[in-house]
Amino acid sequence: MPDHEITDAAIAQEQQALDIALARRDEAIGELTARLDGLVEEDSVAATARRSTRTRLIELERADSGLVFGRLDALDGEVWRIGRVGVPGQDELDDPLVLDWRAAAARPFYTATAVEPQGQARRRHIRTEGRRVIGVDDEVLDGSGDGGLVGEGALLAALDERRTGRMGTAVATLQREQDDIVRAPSRGALVVQGGPGTGKTVVALHRVAYLLFAHPELARAGVLVLGPSQRFLDYIGSVLPALGETAVVSATCETILPGVRPERTESRRLAEIKGRAGWQDALEQHVASLVPSAQDLPIRWEDEEYVVPRATVERLLRTACSGRDHHSARRAFLAQLIDVATDLVAGGTAELLASAEEGLEDILGSVDASLARDDDRGVTTGEAGAAVDGELTPAEIEALRSRIRADAPFASRLWQWWPDRDPAAELATLLADEETLARVVPGLGAGERALVAAEPAGWAPSDIPLLDAMSDLIGDDGQVGSQAEFTADRASGRRDWVYGHVVVDEAQELSPMEWQMVARRAPGYSITAVGDIDQTEAAHTHTSWEGIVGDVLGERWRQSRLTICYRTPREVMALTGEVLAAAGSDNEPPRAVRSSGIDPWTRQVDEGGLPAATAAAADELARRWTGGTVGVVAPAVRVPGLRAAVRPDVPVVAPTGAKGLEWDAVLVVDPDDIIAEPRGHNGLYVALTRCTQELGQLRVSTTSAQ
């Protein structure tokens, strides 16, 4: 049979299988909808059932296109079709019609090679448009061949497509080195180093989808995706929903605190000073110093004065503060004090209290019982107590305790001695006070303290991690959680949400204090961080991942690498070696997987003519790449002026704003001035590696200015 007839037959066969899968999917959607309608939410079990049914329904609904994208034929004749989500067979005991790409049995689709076929005879990539199969690419896995790219035809076709301005999924064409990272164990932190365009973002997002599938407990806690900018979050915004995910919150380090946003910019110097690791200890010490000193504590009850002796107060403070934030410690102290006051008023232990340490054993025993009632964190003094002795019956003592607990003046007298604190006000006061800074943050020089204290009011970006740390140490008083149905909605409204997993993109840019923010949200260190040391522009000078994450993650992280560039064509990557060397890197740029056949070009322009020349070049590229995207990357100071000159559908950004993004054609304006910026060669490396097809550069001639 001629080749085209074989292909036509294969397309017809896959169309038939897709039609059956689509019909079964539509049926499953009907079944799930009926089940949802029948679920009356009476208790938490029903609520959980509703949530999981709803999640599954959304997953199926979103898989309208790409329901099937692959097929594996095993040597033993077994055939699996692989798709975005699993589609069940007609009966419960039947094999699924479509295997979810994340299932273990689907793995050879990504990892089998001609050299190592893993029991497979053939891998087929199935190309679809909506509900129509339009092509197939077959790879025979017969032990011959070079074992290079997986599904090369399908991959190169995907990479060559015009960009829409939004990232798409790569679920059909993930490569082996990428799949290894996607399916790596969820425990412990994984740091992925990869040059530009090696698929770090793609891998991180597919890893989220995989982890949520393989570990449903992570879905209950949700996943946080931290990106470098809102533009970037918009760019990747549709990938996870397309993979069916609803348990994901995305944010930048600047938007992670609910209700708080930076109100001003700041200098690089200040960003570096305030991002240093030493602030964490400093703030911990500062907040510890806000706990009042132990003293004899007079308490009044029904016109009688009692005194809780200093030694007792000291021990109660120690118990209350251990392992708690400031406000929780305050509440625990009150709970303990109510017990002590009850005993004092009841008369049974008054002498013991006044005289001897042994008396504390009893008091602290009853305090522990009270804490166990009021606080589920279970911190105890570790001391066993006997029943409280006294003249009142146990029932009367309980009644007295309840009255003291309900007495507002009792608590308010205590709050005068130990006032509550507002984290924002506390931080603002600390930052403005050079003397306290000198005491609390010993690592700062006098000049640095003066710079910090002289800052204007309003939060700058580097204040956000400080505020997060301060809020964590002081604690929130009575935060009410949202009752929203989806984890993501409940999590995004809470500063203190603990996620099942955290993904950090452009991880090389985070300051040590930003890493603390990440660790607070993933205390079990279930973290995937992807980034490129060579694209670092932030003020924190790191040359190794150890330097970046060591402070926070210690030894609890491992590293993987991505080595192939899928975005930038060979013609453009050839320009980047010397930029990387000038940036001081020992690394080679990643190996480009494809060629665009278009040579990068450079034009010289006069300073005065730069806006018009930029506008004209952007126009020319937009015409050439109709249906695709064009971006302009320029030195930060030139961005506002050029934005005004260039057509509105072409974004103009500084290298920092271009992080993680890509366009079909990119115009880099004034590369020499980009180099002149701090860490400028790293910035130029970012700028040059954003295009998928064509790169143009406008150099500014210096002669005409002289």
Ligand SMILES: Nc1ncnc2c1ncn2[C@@H]1O[C@H](COP(=O)(O)OP(=O)(O)OP(=O)(O)O)[C@@H](O)[C@H]1O
């Ligand atoms: N396996 C793949 N199949 C299809 N497309 C892919 C694959 N891997 C990467 N890509 C595409 O390559 C481009 C670059 O990927 P991505 O943005 O994830 O790279 P990156 O390493 O995060 O780059 P940067 O460091 O520049 O941010 C994207 O268009 C992405 O969709």
